[in-house]
Amino acid sequence: MTLPNLRSLRHRLLLVTLLTAGLVVVASGFVLSALFRDHVRQQFVERLTADLDQVLARLEVDSQGRPTLDAARLSDPRWTRPHSGLYWQVDGAGSEGKPGLLRSRSLWDEELIAPRDTPGRGELHVHDVQNHRKEPLLLIERGLQADGAAQPWRVMVAASTDPLERAAERFNNVLTGSLLVLLLLLCAGAVLQVTLGLAPLSRLRVALSALRDGRTQRLEGRYPSEVQPLVDDLNSVLDRQASTLERARAQAGNLAHALKTPLTILSQGATNASSSGAGREELPALVLDQVQVARRHIDWHLARARAAAAQGAGGLRTPLQPVADGLVRVMQKVHANRKLSIRADVDARLAFAGESQDLQEMLGNLLDNACKAARTQVLVSAMQAGRQLRVTVDDDGPGIAPDRMAKALKRGHRLDETTPGSGLGLAIVQELATLYEGTVELGASPLGGLLVVLSLPAG
Numbered sequence: 001m002t003l004p005n006l007r008s009l010r011h012r013l014l015l016v017t018l019l020t021a022g023l024v025v026v027a028s029g030f031v032l033s034a035l036f037r038d039h040v041r042q043q044f045v046e047r048l049t050a051d052l053d054q055v056l057a058r059l060e061v062d063s064q065g066r067p068t069l070d071a072a073r074l075s076d077p078r079w080t081r082p083h084s085g086l087y088w089q090v091d092g093a094g095s096e097g098k099p100g101l102l103r104s105r106s107l108w109d110e111e112l113i114a115p116r117d118t119p120g121r122g123e124l125h126v127h128d129v130q131n132h133r134k135e136p137l138l139l140i141e142r143g144l145q146a147d148g149a150a151q152p153w154r155v156m157v158a159a160s161t162d163p164l165e166r167a168a169e170r171f172n173n174v175l176t177g178s179l180l181v182l183l184l185l186l187c188a189g190a191v192l193q194v195t196l197g198l199a200p201l202s203r204l205r206v207a208l209s210a211l212r213d214g215r216t217q218r219l220e221g222r223y224p225s226e227v228q229p230l231v232d233d234l235n236s237v238l239d240r241q242a243s244t245l246e247r248a249r250a251q252a253g254n255l256a257h258a259l260k261t262p263l264t265i266l267s268q269g270a271t272n273a274s275s276s277g278a279g280r281e282e283l284p285a286l287v288l289d290q291v292q293v294a295r296r297h298i299d300w301h302l303a304r305a306r307a308a309a310a311q312g313a314g315g316l317r318t319p320l321q322p323v324a325d326g327l328v329r330v331m332q333k334v335h336a337n338r339k340l341s342i343r344a345d346v347d348a349r350l351a352f353a354g355e356s357q358d359l360q361e362m363l364g365n366l367l368d369n370a371c372k373a374a375r376t377q378v379l380v381s382a383m384q385a386g387r388q389l390r391v392t393v394d395d396d397g398p399g400i401a402p403d404r405m406a407k408a409l410k411r412g413h414r415l416d417e418t419t420p421g422s423g424l425g426l427a428i429v430q431e432l433a434t435l436y437e438g439t440v441e442l443g444a445s446p447l448g449g450l451l452v453v454l455s456l457p458a459g
Contacts, residue, residue, distance in 0.1 A: 010198055017190040025183045029175060036171045037164075041138075044164050045126060048140050051076070052124075052157040055088045056144060059155065067153060069102055082108040085160035087137075090153055101153070112139060112158050119143040119154065129158065136161045200227045217242070262290035317459035318356040320389065321346045324380050327364050331371050331378070341377040342367075350382050351459030352389055354436050359456075362429045366393045366452050369426065373397030373449060388438075389458040397449035405442040429454065 058073045067090050071079060078084035082105065089112045092098035100111040110132050119125045119141055127139045138161050143152035200223045210216045218238055219231050324344040331342050352359045363380070370378045374395035382391045430440045438456040445451035 009201075010194055013194045013198075014190060017194065018187055021183060021186040021190060025179045025186070029179050032175055033168070033172055036175075037168050040164055040167050044138060044159070044161075045140065048138065048157050048159055049124065051086070051088070051159075052140055052142060052155065055157060056142065056155055059090070059144065067102055071105060078106060080105045082106055083133075085135075085162065086157075087112060087159070088155075088157045090155050092153065112137075112156055114139060114141060114154065114156055117141070117154070119152070128161075131158075136165075138164070200224050204231065211238075262294045316354050318352045318354060318359050319348070319459075320350045320352055320359070320382055320391070321348045323352075323356065323359050323363060324382070324391075327360065327367050328380065330364075331367050334368075335371045338371075339376075340371060340374055342371065343378070344380040346380065346382045350384055350389060353457040353459040358432050358436070362432050362454060362456075363391065363393075365426065365429050366391075366454065370395040370397070370450070370452070373399075375449075377447065379447065384458050387458055389456045391454040391456070393452045393454070394445040394447045395449040396445070396447040399444060399449045400442065426452075 054074060055069070059067055059069050062068050069090070076086060078086040079088065084106045086104075087107050088104045089100055089107065090102040091114070092101050099114075103111065113129060113131065115127055115129070117125055117127075123143055125141050127141075129137050129139045131137060137158040139156055139158040141154050141156035144155050145152035203221065204219070204223065204227065207216070207219045207221065211219065218235050222228065223231050321344070324346045328342050328344045332340070335342070367378065367380065370393050374397045377396050379394045380391070381394075382389065384390070426440070433440050433454060433456060436456055438454065441453040441455070443451040443453070
């Protein structure tokens with residue numbers, strides 16, 4: 001019994017955990033960087049929109065219908081500083097209108113190069129453009145239609161995106177450093193988690209090695225709640241295996257001891273017959289009697305071995321009615337000369353959770369004993385109580401005194417010496433029932449004789 005190579009398992013878990021942590025950190029970095037850039041750009045657009053509203057508020061129309069604007073009325077000094085990074089411009093009406101009708105001093109001798117566009121009156125358009133010096137700009141424009149004009153003028157404001165890029169770069173630098181620290185912490189946490197998490201498995205592997213080498217009989221010690229059920233189940237299997245082995249040894253010893261007496265008697269009888277010739281007439285009867293005794297002991301131990309092997313096995317189900325009806329027919333033939341009324345009142349839905357041979361062995365012994373003791377009738381009935389099947393065998397014989405019922409269940413004890421038998425019947429029933437975690441109870445029958453209640457697991 002071994003566990004997988006824990007070193008290889010640890011390496012695989014670490015690799016998977018570190019790769020997952022790396023992917024999470026990288027994905028988080030991209031998402032946070034994109035969110036920050038979108039946020040900064042939105043603030044940039046809002047600020048330019050406020051500047052555009054200021055330009056629109058200062059824009060006037062002269063008597064000839066041309067736009068005019070007093071730059072001194074604009075509050076930001078960057079409007080007047082050449083190439084300051086903040087610009088405004090008014091183009092003629094329509095997409096084919098004259099560009100640069102009015103423009104800020106900050107443009108100096110240049111013009112804003114805007115895409116061919118015709119924003120409607122009040123519409124706000126946003127563009128990413130470049131000026132003549134290849135400086136990246138964010139440009140927003142709105143259409144302004146004067147009274148009597150066929151098409152609106154294009155009023156635009158643009159600003160250099162360098163501040164935006166510098167802010168994004170600073171954020172990315174800080175974010176990269178923070179995510180690297182986070183990744184290192186995650187890696188350290190993963191190593192610690194895998195090491196501590198697999199430590200109980202390492203202890204379990206050592207315990208299994210000790211168990212395999214015979215240095216211990218069970219898995220000792222306490223383990224985490226995730227591993228302890230496995231340890232408990234393994235210990236249950238080991239205890240059951242040890243119990244089965246002990247029973248097998250005991251049964252082998254019991255069988256050898258039980259067969260020793262008939263073999264000794266047979267050996268002595270054969271020796272006497274061959275040496276002195278005396279007892280040759282009694283030898284066949286002696287052989288048959290001792291062979292029957294030996295067969296009875298062998299049947300006893302075979303029944304125990306079969307029941308022990310079937311104990312706890314899943315999927316075993318033996319319908320009760322066919323077995324009971326079959327045994328009743330057999331007993332009616334065996335005891336035909338006594339004119340007994342032998343009946344079985346059993347529901348067809350009842351079943352026994354065990355081997356059919358064991359049920360026949362137990363119920364057959366009970367029926368045989370009841371028929372031997374009965375005067376006129378024997379009744380077999382059954383019912384299910386929870387997960388237990390209760391089979392009752394009644395007869396109208398003389399019964400057994402209460403103080404003698406305990407002796408009736410002992411192996412080899414016979415209460416009626418006038419009837420043939422070995423005294424193993426009830427003892428076999430009790431032994432098999434015990435192996436199935438059942439019971440055998442004796443009592444007074446309503447028919448006037450003995451009542452035997454056999455409790456077994458229900459199928």
